[in-house]
Amino acid sequence: MLYRVFTDSCSDLCQDYAKERALGVIPMLYRIEDKEYQDDYGASMSYHDFYEKLRAGGSCTTAQINAAEFERVFAPVMEGGEDILYIAFSSALSGTVQSARIAAQELEARYPGRRLAVVDSKCASMGEGLLVHYALNNRDAGMTLEENAAWLEENRGKVCHWFTVFDLNHLRRGGRVSAAAFLGTMLSIKPVLHVDDEGRLIPMEKAKGRARSIRALFEHMKSTAIQPEGQTVFISHGDSESDARLLADMIRAQWGIEDIRMNYIGPVIGAHSGPDTIALFFLGDKR
Numbered sequence: 001m002l003y004r005v006f007t008d009s010c011s012d013l014c015q016d017y018a019k020e021r022a023l024g025v026i027p028m029l030y031r032i033e034d035k036e037y038q039d040d041y042g043a044s045m046s047y048h049d050f051y052e053k054l055r056a057g058g059s060c061t062t063a064q065i066n067a068a069e070f071e072r073v074f075a076p077v078m079e080g081g082e083d084i085l086y087i088a089f090s091s092a093l094s095g096t097v098q099s100a101r102i103a104a105q106e107l108e109a110r111y112p113g114r115r116l117a118v119v120d121s122k123c124a125s126m127g128e129g130l131l132v133h134y135a136l137n138n139r140d141a142g143m144t145l146e147e148n149a150a151w152l153e154e155n156r157g158k159v160c161h162w163f164t165v166f167d168l169n170h171l172r173r174g175g176r177v178s179a180a181a182f183l184g185t186m187l188s189i190k191p192v193l194h195v196d197d198e199g200r201l202i203p204m205e206k207a208k209g210r211a212r213s214i215r216a217l218f219e220h221m222k223s224t225a226i227q228p229e230g231q232t233v234f235i236s237h238g239d240s241e242s243d244a245r246l247l248a249d250m251i252r253a254q255w256g257i258e259d260i261r262m263n264y265i266g267p268v269i270g271a272h273s274g275p276d277t278i279a280l281f282f283l284g285d286k287r
Contacts, residue, residue, distance in 0.1 A: 003083035003115070003145040005136055006073070008065060008096060009039040010089040011129040012236050014263045021136045026073055028096075028268045032060040039268045047264040051239035051275045054170070060271035064096040070103035074116060078107055083115040083145050087132050087152065090199030091120045117149040119156075122199030125269045126234035126261075127161040127281040133232060160287050161195035162220045163279035164213035166238075170274030171201065192216045197287055214243060217280040218250045224284035231282055232259045238270050238277035247278060 006024035007013070018025050027038040032053055037044040054060065074084055086104075088097035097120045104116040119135075121128045131152060138148045165171065168191055189206045190213035196202045207213035221228065233251060237244040241262070248260045264270075265277055273279075 015041040067102040078114040092199035126236040160284040166276040234281040
């Protein structure tokens with residue numbers, strides 16, 4: 001049985017990767033300066049321009065994918081005889097996965113015999129992307145849709161997310177962290193956060209200075225990564241490529257890992273994390 005793998009743009013995977021792996025990516029929407037854009041690999045607005053608007057004080061809002069949009073995208077695939085595995089942005093951060101489940105019930109009733117499996121990644125940014133990467137590897141290795149969905153649900157808790165933000169203002173305004181977590185943060189103190197087992201953003205510690213906050217991401221990988229030498233590692237950044245490369249160099253020097261993939265944090269995630277965020281994703285024995 002053939003099946004297609006889909007995700008949403010919050011996975012922050014690059015366009016070339018999606019084309020190479022026959023991955024379907026559904027864009028989310030964001031609004032900045034009273035104009036709506038698609039999160040479409042920077043085609044509607046370049047990543048750099050987006051972050052420059054945030055740096056200048058611009059306010060950005062985001063919207064989840066609704067059930068009607070999922071039906072519009074998925075119906076032709078199922079009508080054409082293919083099943084679908086959709087890997088969704090964390091349910092703790094968006095209602096998108098629930099919209100996908102509503103669409104799945106409608107479409108499976110409309111196309112008897114077809115299957116639309118929806119997996120809550122409980123991941124964000126390229127953490128979601130890393131889970132998608134393994135799903136594609138599983139598909140290409142011959143794993144069935146049902147086997148793949150079960151594997152993802154069993155292993156999603158091993159996708160570690162560690163990231164540092166320039167400040168917590170963007171996360172606080174979007175309600176992603178509490179006001180209490182924001183208190184006491186000074187310009188010289190850089191918060192270090194992770195995504196917990198339920199897919200929520202949790203402030204973990206505060207590092208003095210940018211260099212130490214980036215080092216903290218590396219140290220967390222040292223303490224929890226499973227056989228890091230053979231891993232694929234993802235790094236995403238909020239228009240701060242030089243710092244992302246610095247982190248990648250640290251990882252290569254420690255373990256000799258060559259398969260390190262970097263990309264921008266897209267506008268839907270970036271609206272909440274803010275400019276200059278650096279995020280590290282790998283497989284660990286715990287989050």
